[in-house]
Amino acid sequence: MFFTSAVLACLAVLLAWPVPLLLSRAQWPSRAPGTALVLWQAIALAGGLSMIGAFVTYGLIPFGPNLLGALAEVTRHLFDGTLPSSADLGHIFALCIAVLFAGHLLLNLALTIARTERQRSRHLSLINLLSAPMPDRPGTRVLDHPAPVAYCLPGMSRSVTVLSEGLVSLLDAEQLRAVIAHERTHLRQQHHIVLVAFKSWHSALPWFPIANRAENAVGLLVEMLADDQARRVVDDNTLATAIALVASEGTDRPDGSTLEHLHSRDTSSGVVGRRVERLLSPHPPLSASARISVLVVSFALLLVPTLLLVVI
Amino acid sequence: MATLGDLERAVMDVLWSSDDALSANDLRDRLHASDRDGARDVAVTTVLTVLSRLEGKNFVSRDRSMRPHLYRSVTSRAEHTAGLMHEVLGTAPDREAALARFIGSVSPAEAETLRELLGASSRNAASSNRQ
Missing domain, CATH: 1.10.10.10 (Winged helix-like DNA-binding domain superfamily/Winged helix DNA-binding domain)
Known part of the structure; x- marks a missing residue:
């Protein structure tokens, strides 16, 4: 058990810091955003599992040689209100940390999901009152506002893509098709699920810079995935122009009224530039063998801590 | 209906x-x-x-x-729309936007680069049309 705990701890440290740092700086994800997204999820899950697993296995050392046996032993001791003679404060502390950390992460996930759902349904009922359905485009609505925005609102039963009047008048028909295809991809591929998971991870660990990095990286990857689907509908140049037009128009407002924040709060700075650059000077997609290797690594990342916990 | x-x-x-x-x-x-x-x-x-x-x-x-x-x-149409847009643009104080925007926040420098890019690409398009 001590060996397992040490290996899990090493894995947890690697997955908490150097690995995500390297991945967030790597260039290849823009050539295979879907694959990179899988890897990010594997790193986050395996990292959390290793971290909690390291504390659990260390804490369980006095209770037995394997996980299931030791857990049964802990339950028995809990009911009896006793401790094995070899258990010291360190072991009990590790078990408490494991329970608190796991609880913190899960509770935060549940809260983030509940809050997001509540906001979305409130937003949706407002949108239904304030916007008109776009003729010939089911599931698309137009909001009467001059700022050029487009976004999608994933819903339990019905998802909506919202465009503002400002956006519709800014873009031509082809560019509009690109934007709608982009937003549809977010909805079809259920990107909000991945995004909410990483958002909750970040909000659970606000002091942990890697969580912020991961959230931004994942945000960029889902945009690239949506761009890739839009490229099937229009050519790269049209999509790049649409992105550049909306982005530059969004900040070029002399009155600056509703868009003031864009100047002050550029947390995701560089996202738009990287998307446009990727469209204008495309690199070839990552080779199939490289993509498969990444998927194998992702799978292995999840498998190793699981096996360590269950088998040993 | x-x-x-x-x-x-x-x-x-x-x-x-x-x-x-x-x-x-x-x-x-x-x-x-x-x-x-x-x-x-x-x-x-x-x-x-x-x-x-x-x-x-x-x-x-x-x-x-x-x-x-x-x-x-209860609230005027304009106020509702403004509130909605605040939420969309992430400027509402009490809530993070629960939605993915086509374009997120853009820094002024980035917007400037994009404008230059747009200018260049329309010039390129014009010259390739002439050829």
Whole structure:
């Protein structure tokens, strides 16, 4: 058990810091955003599992040689209100940390999901009152506002893509098709699920810079995935122009009224530039063998801590 | 056939464009006059159903001191839209935007680069058209 705990701890440290740092700086994800997204999820899950697993296995050392046996032993001791003679404060502390950390992460996930759902349904009922359905485009609505925005609102039963009047008048028909295809991809591929998971991870660990990095990286990857689907509908140049037009128009407002924040709060700075650059000077997609290797690594990342916990 | 959502929108549009509080009968008459799909032959009971739904969502307030009850919108259309946009743009203080925007935040420098890029690409397009 001590060996397992040490290996899990090493894995947890690697997955908490150097690995995500390297991945967030790597260039290849823009050539295979879907694959990179899988890897990010594997790193986050395996990292959390290793971290909690390291504390659990260390804490369980006095209770037995394997996980299931030791857990049964802990339950028995809990009911009896006793401790094995070899258990010291360190072991009990590790078990408490494991329970608190796991609880913190899960509770935060549940809260983030509940809050997001509540906001979305409130937003949706407002949108239904304030916007008109776009003729010939089911599931698309137009909001009467001059700022050029487009976004999608994933819903339990019905998802909506919202465009503002400002956006519709800014873009031509082809560019509009690109934007709608982009937003549809977010909805079809259920990107909000991945995004909410990483958002909750970040909000659970606000002091942990890697969580912020991961959230931004994942945000960029889902945009690239949506761009890739839009490229099937229009050519790269049209999509790049649409992105550049909306982005530059969004900040070029002399009155600056509703868009003031864009100047002050550029947390995701560089996202738009990287998307446009990727469209204008495309690199070839990552080779199939490289993509498969990444998927194998992702799978292995999840498998190793699981096996360590269950088998040993 | 108009859905409940369409009717809610039609009722709110009438309330938003009216300065005074309206009774359900007034609303029905204005809906009939508005010539909107599905609103032309709506019954007053349907209007009342829609109003109580809107009241439940806190979009409409009801004045019970008089008979018939009078209804008015709680917040103006412009305020609702502004609130929505704040949420979309992530400027609302109490909530993170729960939605993915086509374009997120852009720094001024980045916007400038993009404008230059747009200028260059339209020049390129023009020259390749000439060739």
